[in-house]
Amino acid sequence: MKDAADAAAIAIVSEDVCKEVVSRADAFEAVEKVFAAMARGDAYNFPVIREAIGHADALYGFKSGFDRAGLVLGLKSGGYWPGNAARGLTNHQSTVFLFDPDTGRLRALVGGNHLTALRTAAASAVSIAHLARRDAKVLGMVGAGHQAQFQLRAAAEQRRFERVVAWNYHPDMLPKLGAVAAEIGLPFEAVERERLCAEADVIITIGSSTEPQIMADWVKPGTHLACMGTDTRGKQEVDPALLARATVFTDEVAQSITIGEAQHAVAQGLIGEDAVTPLGRVINGDHPGRTGDDEITLFDGTGVGLQDLAAAAVAMARAVESGKAQTLTL
Missing domain, CATH: 3.40.50.720 (NAD(P)-binding Rossmann-like Domain)
Known part of the structure; x- marks a missing residue:
């Protein structure tokens, strides 16, 4: 008999849905919590891979990590394409993959472009809140x-x-x-x-x-x-x-x-x-x-990759709860 877990649905959270379900306050809270978890040793990033690919002047790579406190595991894949603005696209392009830390199964694919900008701004905002x-x-x-x-x-x-x-x-x-x-x-x-x-x-x-x-x-x-x-x-x-x-x-x-x-x-x-x-x-x-x-x-x-994962985990949870996530099975 086929394991029921094999048919587990994977959530697909689009860029437009991310914009709807994750606020600046959400991003601030997620980033602040993950910074605190990192300092306690409850979350850690894996080594970053970031390389010039020799095409379109692009930089491409992976950021990943595991937040043991929040049980968030995954990676962000993407990079920087400087010619995208002329194409009407965002120069930074990325997608976040979230996995179940208990089984290793893929849980979600989350658009990373909007969340990258949101979490980057949240990180500087957290620094202003605590240091300015x-x-x-x-x-x-x-x-x-x-x-x-x-x-x-x-x-x-x-x-x-x-x-x-x-x-x-x-x-x-x-x-x-x-x-x-x-x-x-x-x-x-x-x-x-x-x-x-x-x-x-x-x-x-x-x-x-x-x-x-x-x-x-x-x-x-x-x-x-x-x-x-x-x-x-x-x-x-x-x-x-x-x-x-x-x-x-x-x-x-x-x-x-x-x-x-x-x-x-x-x-x-x-x-x-x-x-x-x-x-x-x-x-x-x-x-x-x-x-x-x-x-x-x-x-x-x-x-750090954990910032992306924290923001994407919020997006996944909110999108699933609100019925705005698409689903598929592999």
Whole structure:
């Protein structure tokens, strides 16, 4: 007799359904919980595979892990196709596969594009919630691509910002970010980078640069930076000397020092691995986080697979509960 488990349905959660069932608050809670679980040793990521495939200038790879506390097991497969914008597509393309940790059977296929942007913004928002000064008034945005809009919306919910200053390598992209700021009621101004650093209390960098966009001596005391664009060897958003000035936090230390923003400061001997602290330790109360108003704090958001899995697990549960998931069997 055929095992009934062999006929278990697999949930298919589309990009459109993900947009319907997962909110920014959901993503924030999921990411905050998984950071805390990682710091406790209850969740861990597997080594990242990320390679240039030699076609379409694309980067492709896998991020995976297991959250023992939340019983979430799976992987995200996808990458970055820089020519997609000209095709009317998102440059970042991915799909999340969730498996039953008790049996290893496939439980769900979840669209990963929207969730990637949502969880990346949630990670920087979690860092702002735990590390930025309470009296932060000016938000600085370095980058104006697709993910920057998610970053702006999520950050604006963490502090009572009074205005936004922004810079982008391609200035013609800034009006779209300005429209998001206007939608949420924040004055917006395009400025040069040095002025941005002089005025901003919180700075989010979200690009694909391979050279510093912000220099160490531009950043004023008390600033919190969320560096969210560096997730591959060779990428870089800020001057390595800035990490030596700052108190540095990250999602995962191993990624931070090898493929994250800290890779350059470590390689130059400006900081050691022990200078980078998992943000989960602050969430769990094991580290004080910011200790003074003049302290510069920096979150190196490398983008761990467990963030994707946490967001996808929420999407799967909500989609199944609401009857919005499609199903199939293998």
